[in-house]
Amino acid sequence: MDRIKWDEYFMAQSHLLALRSTCQRLSVGATIVKDNRIIAGGYNGSVAGEVHCIDVGCLIEDGHCIRTIHAEMNALLQCAKQGVSSDNATIYVTHFPCLNCTKSIIQAGIKKIYYAKDYHNHKYAIKLLNQAGIEYEKIPFSANKIAEFLTKEC
Ligand SMILES: [Zn+2]
Ligand SMILES: [Zn+2]
Numbered sequence: 191m192d193r194i195k196w197d198e199y200f201m202a203q204s205h206l207l208a209l210r211s212t213c214q215r216l217s218v219g220a221t222i223v224k225d226n227r228i229i230a231g232g233y234n235g236s237v238a239g240e241v242h243c244i245d246v247g248c249l250i251e252d253g254h255c256i257r258t259i260h261a262e263m264n265a266l267l268q269c270a271k272q273g274v275s276s277d278n279a280t281i282y283v284t285h286f287p288c289l290n291c292t293k294s295i296i297q298a299g300i301k302k303i304y305y306a307k308d309y310h311n312h313k314y315a316i317k318l319l320n321q322a323g324i325e326y327e328k329i330p331f332s333a334n335k336i337a338e339f340l341t342k343e344c
C-alpha cells in the first residue's frame with residue numbers, strides 16, 4: 191500500500207499555502223513542523239488590514255515589494271502570536287529562503303529547512319546556515335505525484 195511520505199505531505203501543504211499568496215511577484219508557502227505535526231503556516235501577503243498586491247499592484251521600492259511579509263516570516267510570526275515554540279522545528283518552503291528570512295529562521299531555533307526550488311540562494315544565507323549547523327535540503331515537489339495520490343481509488 192503506497193502512502194504519501196511526511197516530507198511530501200508537508201511540502202504539498204506549503205505549495206497549497208502558496209496558492210493563497212496575495213503578492214504576484216512570487217507565490218511562496220511555508221509550513222513549520224514539529225514531531226510530524228504542523229504548528230504554523232504562512233504565505234506571501236500584506237499586513238492584516240492592508241490592501242492586497244493582486245488587487246492594487248505591488249508597492250515597489252528598490253526593486254522589492256515592500257508591502258509583502260514573506261511566507262516564512264508569516265509562519266514564524268504565527269508561532270510568536272500564538273505562543274508556540276519554533277525551537278528545534280523544521281520548515282518546509284516552496285523556495286530557498288531570502289537572506290532576511292534565513293536570519294529569522296536561524297534565530298527562531300529552526301533546525302532543518304526543506305525547500306523545493308532554488309531561489310537566488312544567497313551566499314551569506316548559506317554561510318549563516320552552515321555556521322549554525324542548520325541542514326537545508328532540496329526536495330523537488332511534484333504536483334503530478336500528489337494528484338496521483340488524490341485520484342487513486344480507495
Ligand atoms: Zn507585492
Ligand atoms: Zn524572505
